[in-house]
Amino acid sequence: MAAEVRYFNILLEEMRGHFQLLTEGLVSLGERMDRRFAEQDAKWEARFGTLEMAVRQNSQDIQSLQRDVTSLHTKYDRHESDIGVLKVAVGVES
Incomplete structure (x- = not known):
């Protein structure tokens, strides 16, 4: 019986070691x-920041172009x- 208990304790310690x-x-x-x-979050944040700046600049450029087109239509x-x-x-059209 003592041998079985020792064997069981050895197995238990081995299992604890494996779990550890x-x-x-x-x-x-x-x-x-x-x-x-x-690291990936930092890379994506940098990329999205760059894209966000580009989109904002494009939006500003589009608004400026819309104003220019409106002005050209008026002219x-x-x-x-x-x-x-x-x-x-001059008498070309009546």
Whole structure:
């Protein structure tokens, strides 16, 4: 009976050792994954920051171009009207 108890205790200690190794391995894996995720997060934040700046600049450029197009339409309409008046004045159109 004592031999069986000793054998059982040896097995129990061996299992505890295996569980300890498993626990240490899992903790180590978790720490490595945390570091990798943190590195990836930093890379993505930098990339998204760059993209965000580009999108904002593009939006500003588009708004500026819209104002320019509106101004050109106004000038075109005015010039077209002036040309019509001049044609009537020189007798090209009635």
